[in-house]
Amino acid sequence: MSITATEAPTATSTSGGPHHEASSATNDATTSQETYGQLVADKMLLLDYQNVLIQSVLTERFSGAPPAHIDQTVSDFDGVIYHISTPETKTKIQLSIQIRCYKDLVKYGAEQVLQREYGQYVVPPEPGYDFSVLIDLENLPEEKEEKDALIMKMALLKRNAMAAPFEAAYEEHYKLKEEASKYTSEEAPQGVREGGEVMAIHYREEEAIYVKASHDRVTVIFSTIFREETDRVFGKIFIQEFVDARRRAIQNAPQVLFRNDPPLELQGVPGVRDTGTGEIGYVTFVLFPRHLTPQRMPDCISHIQTFRDYFHYHIKASKAYIHSRMRKRTADFLQVLRRARPDSEEKERKTASGRTFKVQGA
Numbered sequence: 001m002s003i004t005a006t007e008a009p010t011a012t013s014t015s016g017g018p019h020h021e022a023s024s025a026t027n028d029a030t031t032s033q034e035t036y037g038q039l040v041a042d043k044m045l046l047l048d049y050q051n052v053l054i055q056s057v058l059t060e061r062f063s064g065a066p067p068a069h070i071d072q073t074v075s076d077f078d079g080v081i082y083h084i085s086t087p088e089t090k091t092k093i094q095l096s097i098q099i100r101c102y103k104d105l106v107k108y109g110a111e112q113v114l115q116r117e118y119g120q121y122v123v124p125p126e127p128g129y130d131f132s133v134l135i136d137l138e139n140l141p142e143e144k145e146e147k148d149a150l151i152m153k154m155a156l157l158k159r160n161a162m163a164a165p166f167e168a169a170y171e172e173h174y175k176l177k178e179e180a181s182k183y184t185s186e187e188a189p190q191g192v193r194e195g196g197e198v199m200a201i202h203y204r205e206e207e208a209i210y211v212k213a214s215h216d217r218v219t220v221i222f223s224t225i226f227r228e229e230t231d232r233v234f235g236k237i238f239i240q241e242f243v244d245a246r247r248r249a250i251q252n253a254p255q256v257l258f259r260n261d262p263p264l265e266l267q268g269v270p271g272v273r274d275t276g277t278g279e280i281g282y283v284t285f286v287l288f289p290r291h292l293t294p295q296r297m298p299d300c301i302s303h304i305q306t307f308r309d310y311f312h313y314h315i316k317a318s319k320a321y322i323h324s325r326m327r328k329r330t331a332d333f334l335q336v337l338r339r340a341r342p343d344s345e346e347k348e349r350k351t352a353s354g355r356t357f358k359v360q361g362a
Helices: 018-042 052-062 102-107 110-121 144-155 157-162 164-180 190-194 229-248 297-305 307-340
Strands: 071-075 081-085 092-098 131-136 198-201 209-213 218-225 255-259 280-287 346-350 356-360
Touching (some): 052 071, 052 144, 092 157, 102 110, 102 157, 102 164, 102 198, 110 157, 110 164, 131 144, 131 157, 157 164, 157 297, 164 198, 164 209, 164 218, 164 297, 229 255, 229 280, 229 307, 297 307
Antiparallel strands (some): 071 081, 081 092, 198 209, 209 218, 218 280, 255 280, 346 356
């Protein structure tokens, strides 16, 4: 994905003086959507792919600090739980992960991907967890670059597990593309024309990611729940910004679509719901051949995995930003009212002869 960002919305606002407030209210009403759209485009934060706490703990341990007992449970996005501990000795660190959708991931090759990435570090899973690795601090690489790479690999445990269905879709796309090259579009077998099966990853309690490979694209669909009407409004603005940004500046970005009813690709897929209330939204990314090269695959998979967290994070951050502006406006109006309030306090004054008397404030 070619979506870039710089920073999160901040709770700052600039407004005119007291006499500017009334005249600006109408202008704000007519331009709020454009202003907010620009905010969405300019003020965003890209989330890290790795778990920063795991990275921090391992960096400290790898830096030559005296071995210490570790027993920490770490939460990540989408209900993922890590457990980093030293169950046997202080020099052997065990890292375990629990993922809600691990059974789905195993169906699409997660065990092979994790074995490829973590090979010599893989150990039997800790009870209550899905996958575990063990790091021996007395047998670390010598070079700092190699240590840093190992730390990053461990911190990317969730990312690598979740990458399995995407890698499977890439491989299926390559095969279908090769098959399709042997035929014209009319002569291609039905299996080649329709593409592969839809891979469903139920990574949250009521939400899922659907991945479907075809000979000319890979389609990734996120189902997402909007609990409040305001969330739906913010969500539509975000998606529209992605669409408009693609038109204006980054035309090589994936196509982005949003709808409240299930897309055609999900017809007949078990568990797909259409409530008719707009509570469930479907965000579709269409990855074209330029996004599906082996060179771009790792970055593309990393970007698209974090979309849901990125999406809802900015909905919440934007609501907080709007609330802070409302509070600032309220404070400004209260200040105007305080200035207009008559001063009724009695003040003591003195005459030229030194006598004192009290007068009522005007």
